[in-house]
Amino acid sequence: MIESIKIIEFFNYATELKASDIHLYTGSFPMYRLHGKLYRAEEYGITTKDEVRQLIFNITDDFLKARFFSENLDDIDFSVDIPGAGRFRVNVFRCSAGDALVFRVIPSRIPTMEELGLPPSVEEMIRTRHSGLVLVTGKAGHGKTTxxxxxxxxxxxxxxxxxxxxxxxIEFVFEPKRSHISQRQVGEHANSFEQAIKSSLREDPDVIVIGEIRDFATASMTIQAAETGPLVISTLHTRSAVETIGRFVNFFPEDHRLNIRFLLADCMQGIISQTLVPKIDRTGRVLATEIMMGTTAISTLIREDKSQLMYSTIETGAKDGMQTLDFNLKNLMEANIIDPKDAFRYCNDKKRFLYYLDKM
Incomplete structure (x- = not known):
């Protein structure tokens, strides 16, 4: 599939290191991201225009080629299996230097929740709550899809x-076990998230997974789907559980937000807000999470638009499986898994966390 020996060798090198991303730009050295940091692989030389163009031709089908090389200046997103290297999510785009590709490595095996370091309350939520809305949030590249x-x-x-x-x-490819799993790709199996969600409601779903809530139309269909009975799971690019509520509500026009808060309060089952923090020995990154459950208290605060009280409710909600990100960071720091400087860098309440560090 890849004709350039140099690029094949670079892919093998990066994947053996367990890089999370691979970057190829016309006229630049190949790069890879490892444990959150970007490195240049100068030993593989400058990537030429012809090498980049040939790689694009090798890994795209006729439909994707037609989109990318049209006059519309479209960038393209797709997944691809590269023999000997693995499975990747790919973005192909143009920049001032020429064509470019960024590959996100998709692990060959789906890890368990325990292996990821998710708290037991997440498994309990998934095991016992079979309808409503669950959101997984965090910055890009911090493991939401995983x-x-x-x-x-x-x-x-x-x-x-x-x-x-x-x-x-489509990223991870699932093998049906007890469940039947239909994976649909926007742009190939459906025209939009909105259309695909609407269609899924007529397909007798138990669980609907929506890759990302990006706009009003997707948010509107997401809340509608969560109201109708299935468990709906999706993602947002937010840093905390409290911020997530505000971001979701703000997708809607102002005169709809009161009603949306009521709907969200009724169907919200939980929010997992996560970040990946470098380990103290710099051998990788560890998951740190904030967990907000859809308890009666949280539902009331959502309904009454009292977001300023949600953080303290999460802090005191350990018996319901809740925890703040800062609490999890303190635990990781005390277990000597992460450095105090990194804990402070990723915490939400800088003032309180600094006070805690000063007392150590």
């Missing part, structure tokens, strides 16, 4: 469910 995949694989092994996944593009 967390959702681990949750789905648990459901796949434990329940005879009909699972419909709507993605852009």
């Amino acid at each position: 967390t959702i995949s681990a949750m789905l694989e648990y459901i796949n092994k434990e329940f005879p469910y009909n699972i419909i996944m709507i993605e852009d593009p």
